[in-house]
Amino acid sequence: MEKVTMADVAKEAGVSKSTVSQFLNKRYEYMSDDTKKKIEEAVNQLGYQPNYIARSLKQKRTSMIGIIIANIMHRFSTEVSRAIEDYFNEYDIHTIFCNADNDPEKEKKYIDMLRAKQVDGLIIFPTGQNVQLYENMLKSGYPVVFMDRKVQGIDIPAVKVNNFESTYAIIEHLINYGHDRIAVVTQPLTISTRIDRIEGYKSALKAYGKLLDPRYIISAEVSLMGNALKQLFAEAEPPTALLAGNDLAFLEVLKFAKEGKLKVGRDFSLAVFDNIPFADLVDPPVTMIAQPSYEMGKKASDMLYKLIKKEDTAVQDVVYSCELVVKESSRLTRE
Amino acid sequence: MEKVTMADVAKEAGVSKSTVSQFLNKRYEYMSDDTKKKIEEAVNQLGYQPNYIARSLKQKRTSMIGIIIANIMHRFSTEVSRAIEDYFNEYDIHTIFCNADNDPEKEKKYIDMLRAKQVDGLIIFPTGQNVQLYENMLKSGYPVVFMDRKVQGIDIPAVKVNNFESTYAIIEHLINYGHDRIAVVTQPLTISTRIDRIEGYKSALKAYGKLLDPRYIISAEVSLMGNALKQLFAEAEPPTALLAGNDLAFLEVLKFAKEGKLKVGRDFSLAVFDNIPFADLVDPPVTMIAQPSYEMGKKASDMLYKLIKKEDTAVQDVVYSCELVVKESSRLTRE
């Protein structure tokens, strides 16, 4: 069991601990080739592995960062996380993933835990509820970057997309295809991202003088979306187009359609706010707003890295634009 | 910045460090209510946060485990990882995820790194190539569990499925549906899982006296599958049924079909070895072999936990059975 320590190597090589330490940290400047060789042999001989924990304690950094994900089941989260891991791997910095399930208490627990573990910085998909905690981190100068969501009044830099404008654009697109009654399905309006999307939706409808019926805004937990949709479509004037607020909502819509024997593209048009990897493989291919998830992850990582290195203290928000990818699902071919 | 240490709390409360330590570890046995109160106040006063790094150094455990994933893009890997994280969260043990991309060098780098970080144990989807390394871990008594794959001759406990039998069953199923020419698409045969599946395939064909044409076995990198399929279907006698070796192969098959204007269920039958979450949402719904990924993750976690706690030293392999989920894609309705 990992018993070999620097002292052992030193003894084996017949030098002192500090010389070994120098060697391991590649500070060869004043070291004789002879000792170098001796130490190297001793290291191999004993199969020495440095203890990062001890090093961390001394150096006050762990070469680990944490990422607190809102919901790991979102494709978007996975892609962002992947990008972050890729980025930090380049610097031999490890990423610890935590899944907060959009639960403020879990979020708090994880943030506390990761800081206790002395991770060098955090990327958070914030629930937005732990305002006190966010402020603490900011005040103490702890490196944090928010992802996907902004929290009102908290000056932590965020990487996000233009939710309002993108939703506006996709609704505009549906209107241009001749739709009058457009509904939207989203998870509860607890976070900025979802709210911004709904605002974009409303704003577009208003701008074009379209019906803005509150019943057309379904905002419910995923498990309840199916029923809500069933009710909505049972009404006298069901919507002719639907916007799914994210990938999970999208899957619920597809399930609902299948069960209700409705066909997308015939019975109603469909668009979704999220990148769907199998968008082309469903029938019909689905119109979507694609977020640049990988780039966003990279960007947030870069911001965090600069904060950690103190290279850049005045890090600003970054807002990405989404891409409207038009496929057949949003066209209505009723005949 | 996180400067307040146990010594500060001790001074503030007017007691010694050791007493504070006792308090923090809830060893109240011989502690007066008075000191308890004093320490508690001091902790809140100073906003003290314990330093887990220092604790780890002393206790020789980090309350972290590592998981080395073969390929994060597999749904299966994600589900297993999720289960592992869930399990260990119960014990306040953190999980570090690494993605080895099925690359032995990356695998080695990660294993070394995680051990240097003193993580308490490892769950690995092994590439199977770093035999030396596996043996080292085993010999030094380091807690490791293999996931999804077994490595020949290495006595590390593994959690896997009955790949041979399950593939046999699905091929049998296709044969019962009247298929004579059945092809299989899989990634390169570098790991036990894939090899076992191919063996199950061959064995079933043999048992039923069916054609066993080597051209019908496509084993190629994901990016090359499309072309290989095109070639295969351009031959005089294209297969009438296809087994996709996993979810990535499945997506490639769907892409190929779409591009070639072939329709699953009409031009060829399709089955897939993996759980496809949107299996019901593609047209037609797809027959699959579902692996109990969540259970497998739980099981592996449990085994690892026991190894870490030294509760159980003679941990055995666990082999799960898969479920054959028959949908329409495997029936051929040529008329």
Next chain:
DNA sequence: TTGTACGCGTTATCAA
């Protein structure tokens, strides 16, 4: 060029 000695923040031991 190399060695000595101390500190990082905690826990464990044992004495008081």
Next chain:
DNA sequence: TTGATAACGCGTACAA
């Protein structure tokens, strides 16, 4: 019931 002191393994002045 509490406190002094020695680890844990490494990094680093400073001394030699």
